[in-house]
Structures are given as C-alpha cells and as structure tokens.
Amino acid sequence: MIRNRLVPAVPALAALAAGLWGLTGPSFWRDEAVTAEVSRRSLGQILRLLPEVDAVHGLYYLLMHLVTGLLGSGEAALRLPSVLAGAVTAGCTAELGRRYGGARLGLAAGLLTAFSPFLTRYAQDARPYALVTAAAAVSTLLLVSALERGGRPRWAAYAASVVLLGLFNLFALLLLAAHAFPARPALRSWAAASGAALACLSPLVLLASTQRGTQLSWLARPGPQAVAEWPVLLAGNAWLVPPLAVLAVLGARRLPALRTAAVPWLLLPPAVLLAVSLISPVYTPRYVLFTAPAAALLVAAGLDALPAARAWAGTALLLAGTVPMHLQQHAVDNRADDLRRLRAIVERHARPGDGLLFRVSEQRTIMGAYPETFTGLDDLALERTGAEAGDLVGDLAGPAAFARRLAGADRVWVVSKRPDRASPAYPVDESRFLVLRESFGKVRGWRFKGGYLALYARE
Known part of the structure; x- marks a missing residue:
C-alpha cells in the first residue's frame, strides 16, 4: 500500500x-x-x-x-x-x-x-x-x-x-x-x-x-x-x-x-x-x-x-x-516577448510627463506585465482603459482630443511591432503616428524581443 x-x-x-x-x-x-x-x-x-x-x-x-x-x-x-x-x-x-x-x-x-x-x-x-x-x-x-x-x-x-x-x-x-x-x-x-x-x-x-x-x-x-x-x-x-x-x-x-x-x-x-x-x-x-x-x-x-x-x-x-x-x-528572453527589457529601457530613460503612443492598439496589453513602469507616462491615444471599457485594450481618443494631448507633450515614447520603416499599416494607429511625425523627430530607438521602442522629441 x-x-x-x-x-x-x-x-x-x-x-x-x-x-x-x-x-x-x-x-x-x-x-x-x-x-x-x-x-x-x-x-x-x-x-x-x-x-x-x-x-x-x-x-x-x-x-x-x-x-x-x-x-x-x-x-x-x-x-x-x-x-x-x-x-x-x-x-x-x-x-x-x-x-x-x-x-x-x-x-x-x-x-x-x-x-x-x-x-x-x-x-x-x-x-x-x-x-x-x-x-x-x-x-x-x-x-x-x-x-x-x-x-x-x-x-x-x-x-x-x-x-x-x-x-x-x-x-x-x-x-x-x-x-x-x-x-x-x-x-x-x-x-x-x-x-x-x-x-x-x-x-x-x-x-x-x-x-x-x-x-x-x-x-x-x-x-x-x-x-x-x-x-x-x-x-x-x-x-x-x-x-x-x-x-x-x-x-x-x-x-x-x-x-x-x-x-x-x-x-x-x-x-x-x-x-x-x-x-x-x-x-x-x-x-x-x-x-x-x-x-x-x-x-x-x-x-x-x-x-x-x-x-x-x-x-x-x-x-x-x-x-x-x-x-x-529558463533564459530571461525565452518567451515570445522580453518585457523586462522594455521595462528597463523606460525606467532608465523616461521622464514623468512623457507621452506614450502605441501604433498597434492590441499591443497596449503589454503594459499589464509591469504596470508600475508606465505610471508616469501619459497614454495620449487612450480615452478609456480596458477595465473601464469592458474589453482588453480600451477606447481610443478622437483625432481632436489626441492633438490637444500631443500639444502638451515635449517627448513621446512610441511602441510598435517593428522599426518605423518596416512597420505594417494599421490605419487607426498610423493616423496618430503621422500627426506625431509632423512636429516630433526621432531621438533614439531600442529593440526588445516582441517589439520596438522609440523616443520622439518635439523639433
């Protein structure tokens, strides 16, 4: 027995x-x-x-x-x-x-x-x-x-x-x-x-x-x-x-x-x-x-x-x-995404009050991994969070509201799937990115497994 x-x-x-x-x-x-x-x-x-x-x-x-x-x-x-x-x-x-x-x-x-x-x-x-x-x-x-x-x-x-x-x-x-x-x-x-x-x-x-x-x-x-x-x-x-x-x-x-x-x-x-x-x-x-x-x-x-x-x-x-x-x-970057790398970049280089823009709305969910990393950043395109909207990614602000928020920012962090030139077209998100590019220039970019992070500053 x-x-x-x-x-x-x-x-x-x-x-x-x-x-x-x-x-x-x-x-x-x-x-x-x-x-x-x-x-x-x-x-x-x-x-x-x-x-x-x-x-x-x-x-x-x-x-x-x-x-x-x-x-x-x-x-x-x-x-x-x-x-x-x-x-x-x-x-x-x-x-x-x-x-x-x-x-x-x-x-x-x-x-x-x-x-x-x-x-x-x-x-x-x-x-x-x-x-x-x-x-x-x-x-x-x-x-x-x-x-x-x-x-x-x-x-x-x-x-x-x-x-x-x-x-x-x-x-x-x-x-x-x-x-x-x-x-x-x-x-x-x-x-x-x-x-x-x-x-x-x-x-x-x-x-x-x-x-x-x-x-x-x-x-x-x-x-x-x-x-x-x-x-x-x-x-x-x-x-x-x-x-x-x-x-x-x-x-x-x-x-x-x-x-x-x-x-x-x-x-x-x-x-x-x-x-x-x-x-x-x-x-x-x-x-x-x-x-x-x-x-x-x-x-x-x-x-x-x-x-x-x-x-x-x-x-x-x-x-x-x-x-x-x-x-x-058991390697740190064994998963499909290395979100610790993203966290380390933001924690090292971001400043309170910086803006944040996701070129692909669905990618916004990655903030759930280490949310404290993004607490000081203003998600410029987000009108309501996923929790408030009853979904995973939330509701996006209209063009006018986005433009007003962007006017108050001097630096914006842009998260995308790939570097700018290879990024696929997503009409809703790309329209905001194009508005950003009219008055902001790219300062630096970082690759992390699962995506690309770039810092833009007002020209």
Whole structure:
C-alpha cells in the first residue's frame, strides 16, 4: 500500500520541484501580461469583460483574481497555479500508469511527465494550459475509476471533471472523443455523463462562438512544418523522437488496455484540430498540450517491457536528453516577448510627463506585465482603459482630443511591432503616428524581443 501511494507522490513532488526551479527566470510575455492586467481588475470588471472577449478563459481569470488578492500579481504568484497543475498532472499520469501496468510503469510515466520540456514550459506560464492538462489527466483517471468500480457518484465525478475541463479550454473537450474508446464496456453510463457535462457547457460554447473572430484571428493555416513540429515538442529534442516513437509503439502493442486509452488521447485532438485548420485555422501546439501525458504513458509502457535495470537506465537517459531544452526555457528572453527589457529601457530613460503612443492598439496589453513602469507616462491615444471599457485594450481618443494631448507633450515614447520603416499599416494607429511625425523627430530607438521602442522629441 505504501508503495502504491509513492507512485503518484514521487512524480508529483518532482514536477513541483521542476516547476519552482527558475520560476521567475523568464520575463512575462504578452499573454501573461493580459493575465496580470485582468487579474488585477475588480470582480465586476472581469464579469463585464467576459461577454465581450475571452469568455473561454473566464474561470481562469476568476481563479487568478483570487490568487492576485492573496499573493499579488508578480511572476511567481501568477505562475504558481500552473506549477501546482503540473504536479497534479504528473501524479495522475503516474497513477494511470500504475493501474494499467503496475508500479514501475506508473513511476516512469510520472517522471517522464514531470520533466517533459513541453509540459514544464507551460507549468511556468501564467496562462491556463497547464490547468487544462491537469484537468484532462484528472478526468481520464476518474473515467478509469468509474469503469473499474461503477456507481453514480463516480460517473458524476467524471462528468464534473469534464465540465471543469471545458471551462478551462473548450478545445480540450476533444478528449471526450478519445474517452469513447476505453468507455465502450460502459458506453451508456459514459454517454449520460458526457451528455450532462456538455449540456452544462452549452451556454459557454454559444458565447465563445460569437467571439471566435477575436480569439483565433491570429492563427494561420498549418503546413507540413506544424505537423513535424508536434513530435519534436513532445519529445523535447529532435533526436529523441525516433527512440521515443519506438518505445511508444512497443508499449501500445504490449498493453492493449493502455493502447485503447492512450493512443486516441494522444492522436485524436491534434489530428482533428489540424484537419479543421485546413479550412479555418484553430491549431496551435499549446491547445493540445493536454495530450502529452498519453505520450508519457506509452513510452513508459515500452520501457517497462525491458529488464528493470535497462528500463531505469533508459528512463534516466531520456530525461538527461531533455536537459538542454530545460536550460533554454529558463533564459530571461525565452518567451515570445522580453518585457523586462522594455521595462528597463523606460525606467532608465523616461521622464514623468512623457507621452506614450502605441501604433498597434492590441499591443497596449503589454503594459499589464509591469504596470508600475508606465505610471508616469501619459497614454495620449487612450480615452478609456480596458477595465473601464469592458474589453482588453480600451477606447481610443478622437483625432481632436489626441492633438490637444500631443500639444502638451515635449517627448513621446512610441511602441510598435517593428522599426518605423518596416512597420505594417494599421490605419487607426498610423493616423496618430503621422500627426506625431509632423512636429516630433526621432531621438533614439531600442529593440526588445516582441517589439520596438522609440523616443520622439518635439523639433
């Protein structure tokens, strides 16, 4: 009994340690800046936001609002829920492995999950993807428990876990299609539980469908590179893909019950999203992060087919192969944006009363990462903040109001995606920038990962 308890506990603790290590190393990036800004809003402001945008992240924002109230909105505080979710994922994966193939398989699967670079990357991210993965692992474990022992309470718990899964990410409901395969012996009970969960989620599905354009407009149609990228992300390194694939196939052939549960879990969600994306883009790897535990289970089953010494040596070798990726992920500028660099430039060179202009309105959300940096600057184009307007970026002032504000400024900081000459055309923002250029000249520019910052002074 003690040994069985240690199977999920050891990987969970390992995942917790991996998540806490270097937690504040990388800078906040643009999506985390949105989390930080929204979590600081009042409860009423968050509830006002959700009908307009980001309804799919509503539960996550409410959770982070509580976290901010308790711990603040710094990097460690906002990333901590994802760290804890990573520990839950590793523990549940280990327990699933134990139930399907014994303690050794479970321990190996849990450790592979705990130290997966793909999973630890999002276990240190103030976004909901690690929580989605934890919900998927919990839901699968509850399904296995309901299939083993039956009973309405267990099926009700499974249904509740599916609701939680959908509240964190609607795309994760593709896991239900994968669950249909192991659930065949109790198909009627599974269908009733799944149907009840989907009925509870239907209002969110309807609301999210009205926001699809704003939520997914940034996605592009995937090509062959996107398909090839998926196994590399799961493995951690390109050279690890072949041995891991061989082990996964061996594990699937060796344990039919695990194959029935893990193979659909691993393959169905990304295949569906990639196929749909050929018509209307909906795929990005983090949307299917929740399938990674299935890969760990299959690889662990392959390792479990080897003699004990070779199995543990193989596990250690695979974990060692991911070390370079882990080290890379902890670099300050590893995220899509290095907003600490932006903060350092402004803190060093800005003066109280300087103006601020965003050439791309959506980029204004980056101020949520380190808001104290911009408190002394006047956002010349902003009429109402996002919190006041009930959206993420706020309302822009009209041309006359902008001109009046600009007349009172001697220096203006301009944030853009690229340096001036390579900047794309955004009519609303560019009109203000052109007004600025009539009487201001560029003094200096700085690149930061994710954008370009320039200082303009009145000529």
